[in-house]
Amino acid sequence: MRKGDETRAAILERGVQLATRIGLEGLTIGRLATDLGLSKSGLFAHFRSKEALQIQVLDAAAERFVDQVVRPAVREPRGEPRVAALFERWLAWTKSSSGRGGCLFVAAAAELDDRPGAVRDRLVELQKGWLEMIGIVFSTGIAAGHFRGDLDPDEFAHDVYAIMLGFHHAARLMKDPRAEARAQGAFERLLSTARRRRATA
Amino acid sequence: MRKGDETRAAILERGVQLATRIGLEGLTIGRLATDLGLSKSGLFAHFRSKEALQIQVLDAAAERFVDQVVRPAVREPRGEPRVAALFERWLAWTKSSSGRGGCLFVAAAAELDDRPGAVRDRLVELQKGWLEMIGIVFSTGIAAGHFRGDLDPDEFAHDVYAIMLGFHHAARLMKDPRAEARAQGAFERLLSTARRRRATA
Numbered sequence: 075m076r077k078g079d080e081t082r083a084a085i086l087e088r089g090v091q092l093a094t095r096i097g098l099e100g101l102t103i104g105r106l107a108t109d110l111g112l113s114k115s116g117l118f119a120h121f122r123s124k125e126a127l128q129i130q131v132l133d134a135a136a137e138r139f140v141d142q143v144v145r146p147a148v149r150e151p152r153g154e155p156r157v158a159a160l161f162e163r164w165l166a167w168t169k170s171s172s173g174r175g176g177c178l179f180v181a182a183a184a185e186l187d188d189r190p191g192a193v194r195d196r197l198v199e200l201q202k203g204w205l206e207m208i209g210i211v212f213s214t215g216i217a218a219g220h221f222r223g224d225l226d227p228d229e230f231a232h233d234v235y236a237i238m239l240g241f242h243h244a245a246r247l248m249k250d251p252r253a254e255a256r257a258q259g260a261f262e263r264l265l266s267t268a269r270r271r272r273a274t275a
Numbered sequence: 276m277r278k279g280d281e282t283r284a285a286i287l288e289r290g291v292q293l294a295t296r297i298g299l300e301g302l303t304i305g306r307l308a309t310d311l312g313l314s315k316s317g318l319f320a321h322f323r324s325k326e327a328l329q330i331q332v333l334d335a336a337a338e339r340f341v342d343q344v345v346r347p348a349v350r351e352p353r354g355e356p357r358v359a360a361l362f363e364r365w366l367a368w369t370k371s372s373s374g375r376g377g378c379l380f381v382a383a384a385a386e387l388d389d390r391p392g393a394v395r396d397r398l399v400e401l402q403k404g405w406l407e408m409i410g411i412v413f414s415t416g417i418a419a420g421h422f423r424g425d426l427d428p429d430e431f432a433h434d435v436y437a438i439m440l441g442f443h444h445a446a447r448l449m450k451d452p453r454a455e456a457r458a459q460g461a462f463e464r465l466l467s468t469a470r471r472r473r474a475t476a
Contacts (some may be wrong), residue, residue, distance in 0.1 A: 095389070176388060184385030187377060187447040188296070198448060205449075232445060232457050239444055240437025246388040247399060248406075256433050263468065 082120060085110065086134035090178060093131050094171065098182045098193065103127055128193045135178045136200045143167050144207060153218035154265065156211050161234060161261050165254070168242055180242050205231045212268075221268045230268065237261055283321060286311065287335035291379060294332050295372065299383045299394065304328055329394045336379045337401045344368050345408060354419035355466065357412050362435060362462050366455070369443055381443050406432045413469075422469045431469065438462055 085106070092109050093101040102124050107114040121127040143166075147159040171177040179201065186194040209227035216223050237260045244253035286307070293310050294302040303325050308315040322328040348360040372378040380402065387395040410428035417424050438461045445454035 097386075176385075181385050183444055183448045184377075184382050185298075201449065228453075229457055229460070232441060232451075232453075233461055235444065236437045236441025236461065239440035240433060243384055243436065243440055244433060247384045248402065250433075252429075252433075256430055259430070260434055260437065267464065 083134075085112075085117070085120065086130055089127065089131040090135045090138070093128070093135075094176065094178045094181065097185055098128055098131070098178070099185050099189075101128055101131060125192050129196045132178075132182070132193070132196050132200060136203075139167065139179075139204075148211070152211075153215040153220040154269075157215055157265070160208065160211055164238060165241065165257060168238060169245070169254070176246050177242060180239065205235065208234055215268075219270060222270050225268055230264070233264055234261065237264070284335075286313075286318070286321065287331055290328065290332040291336045291339070294329070294336075295377065295379045295382065298386055299329055299332070299379070300386050300390075302329055302332060326393050330397045333379075333383070333394070333397050333401060337404075340368065340380075340405075349412070353412075354416040354421035355470075358416055358466070361409065361412055365439060366442065366458060369439060370446070370455070377447050378443060381440065406436065409435055416469075420471060423471050426469055431465070434465055435462065438465070 088110055089101060089106055092106060096105075103117050103121055104114050106127065107117045110117075117127075121130065143160065143163040147156060147163050150156045150159040168177050168180075179197070182197050183201070186197055205228070208231035212221065212225075212227040212230045215221040216225070216227070237257055240260070241253055241257035244250040244256065250256075289311055290302060290307055293307060297306075304318050304322055305315050307328065308318045311318075318328075322331065344361065344364040348357060348364050351357045351360040369378050369381075380398070383398050384402070387398055406429070409432035413422065413426075413428040413431045416422040417426070417428070438458055441461070442454055442458035445451040445457065451457075
């Protein structure tokens with residue numbers, strides 16, 4: 075990594091932390107400069123606009139998500155083990171994000187859903203990519219004979235997403251000690267509906 | 276209704292609309308006064324503080340939710356018809372809120388989950404009340420013999436909540452045309468798992 079890239083990565087890392095705490099909309103070049111103890115003009119040279127900064131922060135968070143959730147999960151055997159690993163690592167991500175402002179993507183979704191523009195577009199693009207990834211991993215489970223072939227992988231992805239949003243709400247807002255057990259229970263029921271029955275195999 | 280109460284109700288009605296659009300955190304006495312074309316000091320006499328205003332706006336939204344969702348649903352026969360009516364009316368509420376900034380409660384949950392204070396406390400109280408209401412309605416369905424007696428009504432409430440959060444996300448952020456059908460499908464699957472089987476009845 076070149077020096078400039080390292081600096082940029084370090085700045086974006088801090089940007090992700092700050093956005094998670096104060097919201098993506100509150101993340102301006104000035105605010106991040108203050109947080110980093112850098113000059114605003116220096117940061118401006120890196121990012122040019124608030125929107126560009128916010129988009130790069132989303133991308134940096136997505137890269138971290140891929141590192142922590144997607145890459146390790148796809149090393150598991152395809153089919154149910156891979157789907158289960160994806161869910162477990164995603165849950166761990168949501169839990170670890172929960173200490174400091176929650177999952178950036180969940181918070182940004184509520185902030186940006188009615189604010190058209192380039193930042194919202196990028197968020198939607200990233201979320202689409204993630205939903206598609208869940209669908210693809212589920213599809214390989216159909217191909218592997220683990221899951222019923224009549225199920226819609228996009229619907230499975232939607233349902234897993236809803237479970238995770240329910241977990242985020244129960245854990246963060248409601249401080250419900252059963253939040254994690256409930257998310258796991260709901261996922262287990264979803265899997266058991268999706269499993270191909272031995273008898274018909 | 277006395278004149279003062281009517282004025283207060285009209286102000287809060289506008290406060291709910293504004294908070295839904297700009298977020299509860301952005302709702303200040305000054306901002307609402309500007310929106311209503313009233314003097315800030317006049318509004319201050321009504322509400323005394325930003326927190327008091329925000330709490331009363333949450334209460335006003337909750338009252339409207341009770342009028343539109345809870346009251347009509349509990350007029351349905353107890354058991355599955357009442358549970359289904361609760362879900363359908365809640366879905367309709369979330370859809371109708373979707374035009375103008377989404378459901379205030381969902382947006383406020385993401386905003387306030389990491390901001391301790393009286394406003395967050397009231398939001399949690401209102402959400403707890405709503406989750407308990409779903410659980411109670413489900414319990415009467417167990418008592419009526421419609422649902423399995425081994426199920427946990429609080430878990431059912433949690434799972435329905437997750438379906439609604441998934442719908443809100445898919446409809447508002449992702450503009451997914453299948454959002455409503457998926458929410459209904461997920462709810463139907465939840466009900467079919469909960470139904471007491473005829474064979475064991």
